[in-house]
Amino acid sequence: MADPLAGLYQELILEHAKRRSGSGLIEPFDAERFLRNPTCGDEIRLRVRLGGDAALVESLGWEGQGCSISQASASVLAEEAPGLRVSAVRERIEALRELLRSRGAIEPDEQLLGDAVAFAGVAKFPMRVKCAMLAWVALEEALDELDAR
Amino acid sequence: MTIGTEPTTGPALTEERIEQLRADFPILAEQPGGVPLVYLDSGATSQQPRQVLEAEWAFRTQRNAAVHRGAHTLAALATDDYEHARERIARFVGARPTEISWAMNATDALNTVALALAEANRARTVDASLRIREGDEILVTEAEHHANLLPWQRLADETGATLRWVEVDDDGVWTTEALLARITERTRVVALAHVSNVTGLVAEVEPIVAAAHAVGALVVLDACQSVPHRPVDLRALGVDAAAFSSHKMLGPGGIGVLYLAEALGAALPPARLGGSMITTVTMTEREFLPAPQRFEAGTQPVGAIVGLAAAVDYLEAVGMPAIEAHERALGERLAAGAASLPGVRLVGPRPGQERAGLASVVVDGVHAHDVGQVLDAAGIAARVGHHCAQPLHRRLGVAATTRASTYLTTTEAEVDRFLDVLSGVRSYFGAA
Ligand SMILES: Cc1ncc(COP(=O)(O)O)c(C=O)c1O
Numbered sequence: 001m002a003d004p005l006a007g008l009y010q011e012l013i014l015e016h017a018k019r020r021s022g023s024g025l026i027e028p029f030d031a032e033r034f035l036r037n038p039t040c041g042d043e044i045r046l047r048v049r050l051g052g053d054a055a056l057v058e059s060l061g062w063e064g065q066g067c068s069i070s071q072a073s074a075s076v077l078a079e080e081a082p083g084l085r086v087s088a089v090r091e092r093i094e095a096l097r098e099l100l101r102s103r104g105a106i107e108p109d110e111q112l113l114g115d116a117v118a119f120a121g122v123a124k125f126p127m128r129v130k131c132a133m134l135a136w137v138a139l140e141e142a143l144d145e146l147d148a149r
Numbered sequence: 150m151t152i153g154t155e156p157t158t159g160p161a162l163t164e165e166r167i168e169q170l171r172a173d174f175p176i177l178a179e180q181p182g183g184v185p186l187v188y189l190d191s192g193a194t195s196q197q198p199r200q201v202l203e204a205e206w207a208f209r210t211q212r213n214a215a216v217h218r219g220a221h222t223l224a225a226l227a228t229d230d231y232e233h234a235r236e237r238i239a240r241f242v243g244a245r246p247t248e249i250s251w252a253m254n255a256t257d258a259l260n261t262v263a264l265a266l267a268e269a270n271r272a273r274t275v276d277a278s279l280r281i282r283e284g285d286e287i288l289v290t291e292a293e294h295h296a297n298l299l300p301w302q303r304l305a306d307e308t309g310a311t312l313r314w315v316e317v318d319d320d321g322v323w324t325t326e327a328l329l330a331r332i333t334e335r336t337r338v339v340a341l342a343h344v345s346n347v348t349g350l351v352a353e354v355e356p357i358v359a360a361a362h363a364v365g366a367l368v369v370l371d372a373c374q375s376v377p378h379r380p381v382d383l384r385a386l387g388v389d390a391a392a393f394s395s396h397k398m399l400g401p402g403g404i405g406v407l408y409l410a411e412a413l414g415a416a417l418p419p420a421r422l423g424g425s426m427i428t429t430v431t432m433t434e435r436e437f438l439p440a441p442q443r444f445e446a447g448t449q450p451v452g453a454i455v456g457l458a459a460a461v462d463y464l465e466a467v468g469m470p471a472i473e474a475h476e477r478a479l480g481e482r483l484a485a486g487a488a489s490l491p492g493v494r495l496v497g498p499r500p501g502q503e504r505a506g507l508a509s510v511v512v513d514g515v516h517a518h519d520v521g522q523v524l525d526a527a528g529i530a531a532r533v534g535h536h537c538a539q540p541l542h543r544r545l546g547v548a549a550t551t552r553a554s555t556y557l558t559t560t561e562a563e564v565d566r567f568l569d570v571l572s573g574v575r576s577y578f579g580a581a
Contacts, residue, residue: 004182004526005577014579040518041535041548065548067518068578131518 007121008128009068012076016115017068022078026061030054031142037130042066044074046138050086050146057081057089060139067131069122074135076115086143092116093136100129159468162475162557170467171558173198184528187563192346192374192507192554193532194396197460201399204459209452216451217425217442231451234458235441238406241461242372242391243382248414250407250441251449255373256296258392258407259340261444262369263300264420266338267307276416278365283309286335288366290328291317291544292345295537297371297392301340310337321348321496321545329360336366343375343391347536347550348497349480349504351375358387367413373397377464378505378556379473389413395453400460404453407444414440421446464557472557476506479555479564483508486568492575496550507554509536510571514580517549523577524551527570 029047036043044064051058060081062074081089095112100123108120122132160166171177176196179186188196214227232246239246252258269279281287287301291314305312313336315328332339339361344351354370361368370391375381377398383391391408395401409417419426419437423446428436437443464472485500487493492513498504512520521533532552535542542548553567575581 005522008522009577018579039534041539041542042516042518043548065516067516069518125522128518128522 008125010118010121012115012118013072014068016072016075019075020071021075022061023063023075024061025063026059029059029061031145033138033142033145035134035138035141037066037070037134040067040131042070042131042134044070044135044138046074046135046142048139048142048146054146055085055087057084057086062135062138064135066134067128069119069128069131070134073116073119073132076118077135077139080114080116081139090140090143093140096136097133099123100132159466159471162467162471164560167475167558167560170198173200173463174558175199177558180528182525182528187527187529187566189553189555189559189563189567190530190532191377191397191556191559192552194402195377195399195556196558197399197401197456198463200463201401201456201459205401205452205456208455213452215448227451230455230458231449234454237458237461241465242376242393242406242408243384244408245384245411247439247441248383248408248411250409250414250444251454252392252405252407253403254396254405255371255392255394256405258405259296259369259371260300261407261420262390262392262409262417263304265417265444267304268418268420269416270308272418275418279416281308281310281337284335285310285337286313286333287311287338287340288328288331288336289314289340290323290342291315292321292323292348292350292538292541293340293342294346294371294373295539296373297340297342297369298540301338304338311335317348317541317544319545320499321345321541322350322498325353325356328357332357332360332364332366334364336361336364338367338369340369340371342371342373343381344373344378344505345497345538346374346507346554347509347538347541347552349484349507349509350497351503351505354386354388362387372408374505374507378476380469383408384410395457395460398457398460399463400457401453403450404457406457409440409444411440414444417444419443419446423447467557475557476555476559477503479559479561480504480506480508482561482564483553483555483568486564487571490568490572492581493571496545506556506559507552509550509552511545511547511550512571512574512580515574515578517547517551519578520551520571520574523574524567524570527566529553529567529570531567 032047034045046062049059104123108117110117212226214223216228216231235246239249269275315323317323367389370388372391372393376393395404426446488495494511496509517533
């Protein structure tokens, strides 16, 4: 029988869940967000530092605990966001959100999503969408806060 | 199934008997994930047999009307069903009908008790023995469901009383001795779960009631996980108040039961005011009906109440002692099986010690959410999370556990399937 979970737990996700890239809080930082998913208790504290006249994400660090999906998605984010323009990061967050909410109706744009394309399978597991988005929403809110300053 | 039969022991729940019972539960034949459903989440909510659905349907299509109001024949029929249901449920838990009032669910019932005690504190006319003053104590356990913790936290905050609790050990277990040692002259309320929804620990209620009553404290029993699964006689236990939910005992959602022992029901002021609970009202004054109506402001969900009575009929026809024995065996099978798996930590009483028909586990190196996902892929509906008991989980050092809970339709094969899938989880995530 085909593994019904293979679409969810891609190799890359399981690897990232162990690797936990970017785990650890950075100093100095420009903004910090703490988010908690009350249904499962997953939580993340994420810090971001901008560079290039605040147009670039320079560095990003996080600590938290949660399921493999939430930990892997934080790890992927921490590997891919640094060096990107803030506008590009926002675009990527929005693209991931749209993909995950599509219930599988949208073809993932690998160009736009990078390694986050591995989370495409989460779209078929609506209960896990929040897990996959946790770190990404934390970053989005941190960027919002910086915009508002 | 005839109504009004004496409680029966019922034949043992053999494989054959369970097969028959399962045929009454349409949902058990569903395949929500494309694989046969293994439902191990009755602790969260139970499924309903045809008999319950049909009783509700018959009421709603033949006898529905507002009860205790109006003079038409339909209203009289509906009122008959409604009060008959109260009698039925009272008998099921060893209570008098006047000791049974309706709530939305157990959470609502527990809140009602705490709110009514807060009201007793404010109202000048109320029995002074109900008053809770600064320096008094409210005692709970560290393992309580939030429904039996938060209302007491707030009552303590409002009255200046101190919330005290008996601590649990590394397995999430507290002892009767430790609880008794926490009862003092200042204790006014002892609130505890009869059966823990996370650990399956069964509280020894009698000595706690004796010690509480000796200092004039009330005992409030969260009977959510006991009344559906074992014979419970609330009068014999001697508790002052108890709460349970219809949806956990084969009944419909939206209705719960508040038991108030006669003396407390007579003394306690109502938390909610409105229609159906008064004798005389003027523009500035109000007089209330006695219990149970005093605690039933507004229109009740009569169809659901009729469904709950049918659920009680069903449970009694199967036999609560038989259900208890069956679940005790399944609980032991779960506990012993889980404890023997490498990298799996069993929460609650050790195998061989008394526990209800449920078990919660922690899988080393794998988050409960991921455990639940693997179980789900195998068609197993188990609950993952903190089960509304965050302090207990914090004490256990985990954010979440995975719980399998059984009921009268659960088979040994289902428990074994759960254990089998559980045993493969760590290697799936590379944690083994
Ligand atoms: C021990 C215990 N207490 C209280 C509750 C609350 O029940 P309800 O949500 O039906 O009000 C539950 C069920 O979740 C429970 O298991």
